[in-house]
Amino acid sequence: MIRLTKLxxxxxxxxxxxxxxxxxxxxxxxxxxxxxxxxxxESVDEIVEKVTKFKAGILKYANNN
Structure with missing residues (x-):
């Protein structure tokens, strides 16, 4: 899940x-x-960064458990 802002x-x-x-x-x-x-x-680059951080957090959590 990523937090975004409508116009x-x-x-x-x-x-x-x-x-x-x-x-x-x-x-x-x-x-x-x-x-x-x-x-x-948010810009396209900001969304890519948010999704990447979110997915990386899931992988980190999965690897620690």
Whole structure:
């Protein structure tokens, strides 16, 4: 799960496993596997970093247990 910000500055948490793709148009648009789209304040690079950190945290946790 990653925390993102909608254009109206409302924060929400997204299941990153549902992300199909995201693009900068110039706003960042995230498309989920179910076709739902979110427009967020974060850049594509910020989202990549958030997803990478989240997945790395899962792997670290799994390796410690």
């Amino acid at each position: 109206n500055k409302m924060s929400f948490v997204l299941n990153s496993d549902l992300i199909e793709c995201f693009e900068s148009t110039p706003d960042t648009v995230i498309t989920l596997t179910n076709g739902k789209k979110y427009v967020v304040c």
